[in-house]
Amino acid sequence: MNQSELKEQVLKVIDNHQVGTLSTVREGKPYSRFMTFFNDDLTLYTATSEKTHKVNDIKKNDDVHILLGYEGQGWGDTYLEIEAKANIGDSKEIKEKVWNEELSKWFEGPEDPRLIILELKPTAIRLMNEGEDTPQTLEL
Template sequence: MNEELKDKVLKIISNHRTGILSSVENNKPHSRFMIFYNDDLTLFTPTKLDTEKINEIKKNSAVSVLLGYEMNGQNDAYVEIAGTSNINDSQTLKNKYWEGTFRKWFEGPDDPNYVFLEIQPETVRILNLNGETAQELNIES
């Protein structure tokens, strides 16, 4: 793995928490804005267990995530991540990423409806990095 490119990716995803998650619904992309946390290159996004996206991911685990664009123009770097997702209801994870603003949707970190989508990247591309051509980081399994 290209460590220099990985460091660039980590810098972008660590500095941008809001992004777009696309899953597959009836063989078509279905996108929505989500909050993301990262642990190295693995992404986590909180969600309710009883949502449409959970059903979509159970049927097809392929997802795509866009993180980083700030609307500053064509040289605004962002990351495109293609990978697979699964449901993670680890209490450790729920405690680690719990935020008070989540009370709008959940009773607390012990709420059984509060889960995470865990996204394992397969391919990561950096686009618009200082006007350079897209750079791709392939993740070794």
């Protein structure tokens, strides 16, 4: 699979799987939780509260790991392993870009000061379990 085909497959997995795990580093150990992701040309965004452990973790170490795509159907499920650098964002523009009504369960709206958007810029993306030629790494 060439890089163009690989990117197409990666985007397909991202577009079809918005829920995945986000892992941060806390006191030298990994810490994972399920998150919902929004994709913008391979940069992922996820909403959280300013007072969560993950925000504190990222302030100390901006390296994160994301798993997306596994459906739990068996050994051959295609998924992505994404290494990324996290940035804590609170600009009005990014909040409005990511905002959707599902977030109203936790926040009053995109103007809610507790709302933080994590911007996750991939440094490596590996496509896993997509035939014999995987894993394959997308060149970024």
